[in-house]
Amino acid sequence: MYQGREAVSGPVAEICERIWLSIAEKRLRPGAHLKEEELSEIFDLSRARVRQALSLLESDGLVTILPNRGAFVAQPTIEEARDVFLFRKQLEARVIERVVERITEDGIRQLEAHLAEERAAHDRGDTSAAVQLAGGFHLVLADLAGSDFLASMVRILVSRSTLITSMYRVRHLNNCAPEDHEGLINAIRARAPGPAQAAMREHIDHVEAELDLGEATPVARDLRQALG
Numbered sequence: 001m002y003q004g005r006e007a008v009s010g011p012v013a014e015i016c017e018r019i020w021l022s023i024a025e026k027r028l029r030p031g032a033h034l035k036e037e038e039l040s041e042i043f044d045l046s047r048a049r050v051r052q053a054l055s056l057l058e059s060d061g062l063v064t065i066l067p068n069r070g071a072f073v074a075q076p077t078i079e080e081a082r083d084v085f086l087f088r089k090q091l092e093a094r095v096i097e098r099v100v101e102r103i104t105e106d107g108i109r110q111l112e113a114h115l116a117e118e119r120a121a122h123d124r125g126d127t128s129a130a131v132q133l134a135g136g137f138h139l140v141l142a143d144l145a146g147s148d149f150l151a152s153m154v155r156i157l158v159s160r161s162t163l164i165t166s167m168y169r170v171r172h173l174n175n176c177a178p179e180d181h182e183g184l185i186n187a188i189r190a191r192a193p194g195p196a197q198a199a200m201r202e203h204i205d206h207v208e209a210e211l212d213l214g215e216a217t218p219v220a221r222d223l224r225q226a227l228g
């Protein structure tokens with residue numbers, strides 16, 4: 001599910017979701033031109049609806065809209081990529097600290113159930129589901145922190161991380177290992193804030209270490225094919 005900052009539903013949400021997923025699955029590359037007219041044909045929706053979706057994606061940093069030129073999949077720079085991970089480390093260390101303070105047995109079961117879904121997606125080689133569930137784990141954690149502010153910040157950064165990993169990731173598609181998430185759950189279950197924060201920082205370091213922040217090779221592909 002597309003995890004943008006603003007809750008949307010209906011056809012606009014579907015466009016956001018399809019574009020987001022195509023980015024996550026590397027079918028739509030950073031810099032690709034998102035032509036309004038073509039999107040409107042592909043989704044059989046008015047250009048006004050398409051514009052609305054593109055503007056939502058822009059507010060989440062996934063799309064860049066240039067006056068008189070149109071919308072493009074955003075191209076985060078290496079510097080921005082590093083900043084996003086630096087910020088995620090600070091932010092999510094705070095998130096997990098709050099989760100440790102207030103977690104209930106129900107909350108732990110929720111995290112375990114989510115992890116089981118991640119593993120299942122991994123095992124059956126469903127990369128599209130695995131990517132969504134991996135990002136989703138961080139959003140579940142953020143919701144359990146009981147702060148709308150923290151949750152909305154995590155949403156923005158997880159979306160942006162998806163774009164960054166799609167652009168700079170060298171190997172597998174999925175950017176979060178289920179074993180790492182299991183380690184985070186264990187630290188939460190032990191209700192030890194220090195080790196939980198350390199485990200989170202380490203996890204985000206792992207994700208960042210999988211990226212090649214030395215070079216970028218953006219390739220634009222056919223829009224219809226990418227969204228197919």
Ligand SMILES: [Zn+2]
Pocket residue numbers: 134137138175176177180181203
């Ligand atoms: Zn993760």
